[in-house]
Amino acid sequence: MEISAREKSDVIIxxxxxEIRRSDVSDVTLHQLxxxxxxxxxxxxxLNFKNVEFIDSFGVGEILASYIxxxxxxxxxxxxxxxxxxxxxxxxxxLTKVLEIFEDEEVALESFIKD
Amino acid sequence: xxxxPVQKFLSKFFDVRSGETSTALLxxxxxxxxxxxxxxxxxxxISLYLEWLKPKNLPYAxxxxxxxxxxxxxxxxKLLQAMKRQLYISLSLVFFILxxxxxxxxxxxxxxxxxxxxxxxxxxxMITSVTQFxxxxxxxxxxxxxxxxxxxxxxxxxLGGIEGSLLAAFLARSIGxxxxxxxxxxxxxxxxxxxxxxxxxxxxxxxxGTEALxxxxxxxxxxxxxxxxxxxxxxxxxxxxxxxxxxxxxxxxDFQFNLIIESQYEDQNTRTAFLGTFFTIxxxxxxxxxxxxxxxxxxxxxxxxxxxxTPFFLLIGSMAIFLFPxxxxxxxxxxxKGTDKSLAHSLSQSVRELLYIPINPEIKYKAxxxxxxxxxxxxKGFGALLILLFFSxxxxxxxxxxxxxxxxxxVWIVLNLxxxxxxxxxxxxxLEIKWQxxxxxxxxxxxxxxxxxxxxxxxxxxxxxxxxAMNLFDLLKKEKxxxxxxxxxxxxxxxxxxxxxxxxxxxxxxTLLPEADDSLEDEALDAQVKEIMSLDVYQQLMNExxxxxxxxxxxxxxxxxxxxxxxxxMMEPSSSVIHSLSQLLKDESxxxxxxxxxxxxxxxxxxxxxxxxxxxxxPRTERxxxxxxxxxxxxxxxxxxxxxxxxxxxxRLRKAIPDIIFQxxxxxxxxxxxxxxxKKSRDVETEIIEALYKMKSKKPQLRFQRKIILSEVISxxxxxxxxxxxxHDLMSDEKKVYLAKDLENNLARSLKHIFELLSLIYPHxxxxxxxxxxxxxxxxxxxxxxxxxDNILKREIKEALLPLIDDVPFEDKARxxxxxxxxxxxxxxx
Numbered sequence: 036m037e038i039s040a041r042e043k044s045d046v047i048i049x050x051x052x053x054e055i056r057r058s059d060v061s062d063v064t065l066h067q068l069x070x071x072x073x074x075x076x077x078x079x080x081x082l083n084f085k086n087v088e089f090i091d092s093f094g095v096g097e098i099l100a101s102y103i104x105x106x107x108x109x110x111x112x113x114x115x116x117x118x119x120x121x122x123x124x125x126x127x128x129x130l131t132k133v134l135e136i137f138e139d140e141e142v143a144l145e146s147f148i149k150d
Numbered sequence: 151x152x153x154x155p156v157q158k159f160l161s162k163f164f165d166v167r168s169g170e171t172s173t174a175l176l177x178x179x180x181x182x183x184x185x186x187x188x189x190x191x192x193x194x195x196i197s198l199y200l201e202w203l204k205p206k207n208l209p210y211a212x213x214x215x216x217x218x219x220x221x222x223x224x225x226x227x228k229l230l231q232a233m234k235r236q237l238y239i240s241l242s243l244v245f246f247i248l249x250x251x252x253x254x255x256x257x258x259x260x261x262x263x264x265x266x267x268x269x270x271x272x273x274x275x276m277i278t279s280v281t282q283f284x285x286x287x288x289x290x291x292x293x294x295x296x297x298x299x300x301x302x303x304x305x306x307x308x309l310g311g312i313e314g315s316l317l318a319a320f321l322a323r324s325i326g327x328x329x330x331x332x333x334x335x336x337x338x339x340x341x342x343x344x345x346x347x348x349x350x351x352x353x354x355x356x357x358x359g360t361e362a363l364x365x366x367x368x369x370x371x372x373x374x375x376x377x378x379x380x381x382x383x384x385x386x387x388x389x390x391x392x393x394x395x396x397x398x399x400x401x402x403x404d405f406q407f408n409l410i411i412e413s414q415y416e417d418q419n420t421r422t423a424f425l426g427t428f429f430t431i432x433x434x435x436x437x438x439x440x441x442x443x444x445x446x447x448x449x450x451x452x453x454x455x456x457x458x459x460t461p462f463f464l465l466i467g468s469m470a471i472f473l474f475p476x477x478x479x480x481x482x483x484x485x486x487k488g489t490d491k492s493l494a495h496s497l498s499q500s501v502r503e504l505l506y507i508p509i510n511p512e513i514k515y516k517a518x519x520x521x522x523x524x525x526x527x528x529x530k531g532f533g534a535l536l537i538l539l540f541f542s543x544x545x546x547x548x549x550x551x552x553x554x555x556x557x558x559x560x561v562w563i564v565l566n567l568x569x570x571x572x573x574x575x576x577x578x579x580x581l582e583i584k585w586q587x588x589x590x591x592x593x594x595x596x597x598x599x600x601x602x603x604x605x606x607x608x609x610x611x612x613x614x615x616x617x618x619a620m621n622l623f624d625l626l627k628k629e630k631x632x633x634x635x636x637x638x639x640x641x642x643x644x645x646x647x648x649x650x651x652x653x654x655x656x657x658x659x660x661t662l663l664p665e666a667d668d669s670l671e672d673e674a675l676d677a678q679v680k681e682i683m684s685l686d687v688y689q690q691l692m693n694e695x696x697x698x699x700x701x702x703x704x705x706x707x708x709x710x711x712x713x714x715x716x717x718x719x720m721m722e723p724s725s726s727v728i729h730s731l732s733q734l735l736k737d738e739s740x741x742x743x744x745x746x747x748x749x750x751x752x753x754x755x756x757x758x759x760x761x762x763x764x765x766x767x768x769p770r771t772e773r774x775x776x777x778x779x780x781x782x783x784x785x786x787x788x789x790x791x792x793x794x795x796x797x798x799x800x801x802r803l804r805k806a807i808p809d810i811i812f813q814x815x816x817x818x819x820x821x822x823x824x825x826x827x828x829k830k831s832r833d834v835e836t837e838i839i840e841a842l843y844k845m846k847s848k849k850p851q852l853r854f855q856r857k858i859i860l861s862e863v864i865s866x867x868x869x870x871x872x873x874x875x876x877x878h879d880l881m882s883d884e885k886k887v888y889l890a891k892d893l894e895n896n897l898a899r900s901l902k903h904i905f906e907l908l909s910l911i912y913p914h915x916x917x918x919x920x921x922x923x924x925x926x927x928x929x930x931x932x933x934x935x936x937x938x939x940d941n942i943l944k945r946e947i948k949e950a951l952l953p954l955i956d957d958v959p960f961e962d963k964a965r966x967x968x969x970x971x972x973x974x975x976x977x978x979x980x
Contacts (some may be wrong), residue, residue: 092681099687124675126619128682129717132710133695 038068046079047145052086055094065094069101069112072129076111079147085116088106095124101120102134111135111150115143164302167958172351173290174299181343182310184279189314189433193322193425194330195272197263200421201410202262208405209534209542211269216255216531218270219277219337219524234288236349243342246275246423249334258329273527279341280307281522284503288514290348293713294817294933294957297507299499301445308437308496312430317454319426326798327422331448345632376520385576385732387434388569389505391584392457393521394529395562396498399437399464402555405541406471406548432488440496447497448504450945453573456501456568460493463557479548505569507937508576516883524976574941578639580934581919620720632756683721692717696730711742728753740770747771751778759786763793767803773911776806781814787811792824794838804834807843812848820845820852827862836903839866843906846914850953855912861906865952868974870900871967878964898925901954922957932957950974 036059037052050066053059069080082098084090098114105112113135117125125131137143160166166174197213249271254265287303318330326648378385397575415421443890447456467486474482506514534873536554540546546554603625611618648744682688696718699710715734721727734746735758747765750758759782765775779786808826811819823845826838839862845852871898880890905921923931936955940948953966 092678092685095678095682098683099545099691103687103690108436120675123619123623124678124682126616127623127679127720128688129616129620129692129695129713130682130688131616132713133691 048081050083054089056091057093062105065097066100080112082114115140165298178306179308183337183341185310186314187309187337189311189868191272193318197422198265201418202265205409205412209537209780212534215270215273219527247338254331312435322422356364363954385572386718390525391565397529400535407483431655436496438491452569454466455863460498463560468555471552559616577938581923620716696917699732712745715745747774751781754782761925766798766806779810784816786817805837812841812844839903871971875899
């Protein structure tokens with residue numbers, strides 16, 4: 036898994052690539068990276084899953100932990116371009132009712148502005 | 151219909167019903183006269199043979215009889231085919247009357263061979279006339295009638311025998327053995343009159359009897375066909391075996407008896423008088439045995455025990471010969487012959503006739519003629535050959551001859567045991583299952599849960615993509631998503647935010663989100679959903695979200711609550727979030743409650759049971775609450791029983807519980823529900839009985855506490871008696887007849903309950919077969935049903951149940967129920 040961060044319109048965008056699974060965890064997790072951004076005062080986070088091939092429950096846990104951390108600090112964490120299957124899992128687990136999920140990055144960014 | 155004095159008198163002793171009194175009386179006298187003649191002819195036969203040809207030549211007489219009867223059966227069959235029944239019997243009687251005069255003339259010549267001819271002739275007479283009598287009986291009455299009237303008719307035969315024997319005993323010394331024959335033609339002439347009168351009476355009284363008679367005239371009977379018929383029918387083969395074993399034993403006993411008599415009484419007329427006296431005592435004993443025991447044995451112990459009594463006593467008797475000193479052998483001879491003949495005249499005869507009842511009338515007729523006239527005599531011939539072999543060739547003593555008898559008695563016992571099993575099987579085969587149990591049928595044909603889930607999925611599609619996804623996920627987990635079902639569910643899938651489900655359904659619909667290479671298998675999906683739900687972060691998020699949703703009161707909140715209720719049911723029961731479900735179970739929205747109840751059923755947590763039970767009292771939630779409670783299984787049966795037995799609880803709620811216990815369906819559930827019957831709670835009695843019945847239908851291996859069930863059966867029978875008596879009272883008042891209609895329905899329901907309860911402790915299918923045939927079968931199937939019940943039910947239950955189902959006029963039914971009610975109440979007090 037490779038994660039790179041960039042900033043656009045006051046939103047920190049994490050571009051995630053590869054597979055997010057428990058077995059591939061390196062020293063730095065997604066949650067840690069989000070927390071690092073939150074520590075620097077950033078409050079708007081967008082996770083871009085465009086190049087994610089696979090995500091397991093650990094990965095979902097990372098997303099949710101990141102969401103909670105952001106939310107607890109009054110920030111917003113949104114998600115863009117997740118796969119159909121992951122979207123279905125989010126629906127089945129009712130996470131679509133909690134998380135804000137967008138089809139593409141631009142629409143997601145616009146939503147931050149509206150907020 | 152008012153009873154005639156004769157019928158009133160007869161009904162005190164026998165079960166003779168209106169419409170059959172005249173024919174029954176006439177047939178009684180017919181049998182009386184036939185046996186009376188036979189018992190005059192018989193002592194003459196034995197005495198003359200022993201005098202002129204000596205006992206050592208008896209086997210030749212037995213053998214010759216067997217051979218001649220073989221020829222006579224063929225002749226008899228041809229005559230039966232060619233002539234009308236009434237005409238055939240009339241001509242036979244005329245033939246025998248003429249023969250009697252001829253023998254009387256021949257006896258004067260003192261030719262020894264005449265005693266041999268007379269021996270054979272008298273056997274032909276006895277067998278032919280008795281068989282003709284039973285064929286007439288089978289023509290006139292249906293099986294159930296025969297069973298009722300057999301006691302009365304056999305009484306006529308026994309009384310006739312007593313009268314004939316008395317005549318022989320008193321007149322032998324004064325007029326001589328040979329002249330005794332001249333009494334018989336008069337009696338046979340009276341038989342001739344009766345046959346013709348009965349035939350006319352039958353035409354007037356019932357068209358059915360003559361129809362049946364006509365039908366029976368058609369079949370052609372040949373030896374080979376009759377034998378083929380018997381060979382194919384296990385029941386008839388066993389019956390033949392019984393007849394052969396029984397007759398071989400009787401022949402051996404008869405030989406031993408005659409041997410001893412000849413050595414004891416040397417004067418012919420004294421011997422004839424002794425034989426007359428012996429037969430008188432024998433027949434009186436037989437008569438008493440028959441009147442006081444035959445029906446009681448049949449009623450109380452059934453056909454199986456009745457069949458075993460004769461061979462059992464003969465076994466004891468045959469063994470007893472080794473204990474008697476030579477000087478007292480006349481007592482042994484009288485004892486064994488008395489046992490054999492008295493039981494043959496009473497119990498064995500009645501039981502053997504009963505064994506013919508379940509056979510198809512056409513086959514019965516052919517088989518009866520063949521067995522009575524051919525097999526019977528073959529056995530006699532076989533017995534004679536055994537005597538020749540062991541007595542004449544191997545020089546066995548009288549005592550040693552009993553060894554052979556004992557071997558055949560054992561064979562007889564085994565065959566009797568086999569035929570009782572076969573008898574019940576034949577009765578069952580005569581009863582069809584009329585209809586399938588609807589519950590069972592639906593259970594087998596339709597997956598109700600699956601159907602419901604498909605509907606829920608379709609419905610949720612328009613309301614919420616989350617609910618839709620969750621329902622679809624449920625469907626997938628059940629692995630029952632056929633291609634057709636996938637098509638139905640995906641219809642108009644582009645209209646909702648659910649196109650992501652297309653990948654689940656493997657369809658080519660539009661996608662909402664960009665394609666990614668996540669090729670998750672269904673199993674992996676399930677595992678992943680579970681893993682996510684077990685995450686602490688997920689629990690934390692959901693806890694907050696669901697709390698928020700529950701506190702909302704807007705219209706949109708209803709869907710969110712439905713989603714929350716659904717998702718809670720997918721979590722682990724140990725999850726801290728699931729407690730929120732209690733709130734959702736109390737929600738005002740029926741839709742929210744529906745999902746909450748379903749989730750409670752998935753989670754099976756005890757904390758939700760009281761809330762679920764309360765939903766049983768509401769029509770709109772009763773079904774889903776029931777289903778959810780069923781999911782809990784056996785662990786909540788105790789709690790459910792408490793609700794069921796609490797008279798302060800809502801009645802609707804209580805009535806719903808037996809069905810839940812049925813669906814739980816464990817042995818413990820069956821036991822608890824059975825125990826609840828003991829409380830005699832009339833409010834929920836119907837529901838409990840029906841649930842128990844369904845339990846047994848679904849799981850035949852379940853066992854029920856016999857004592858409690860039997861007590862309940864008696865209780866429902868008593869209730870049915872009261873309904874029937876009340877109906878009878880109402881029907882006698884023209885203004886209140888319409889009220890009887892309601893009671894008729896109640897009675898039908900009670901009868902159903904009786905059989906449902908009986909099916910728990912007796913063979914389920916047999917009881918249902920009997921019940922269905924009683925409800926909607928023909929008169930014949932009613933008879934067979936009663937016959938089946940007669941063979942499988944316990945005596946007390948049988949006695950109590952029969953007045954309710956027996957085919958008698960309603961007035962008689964009410965009277966019998968009233969009488970039985972008093973008997974049952976007395977028994978309870980005692």
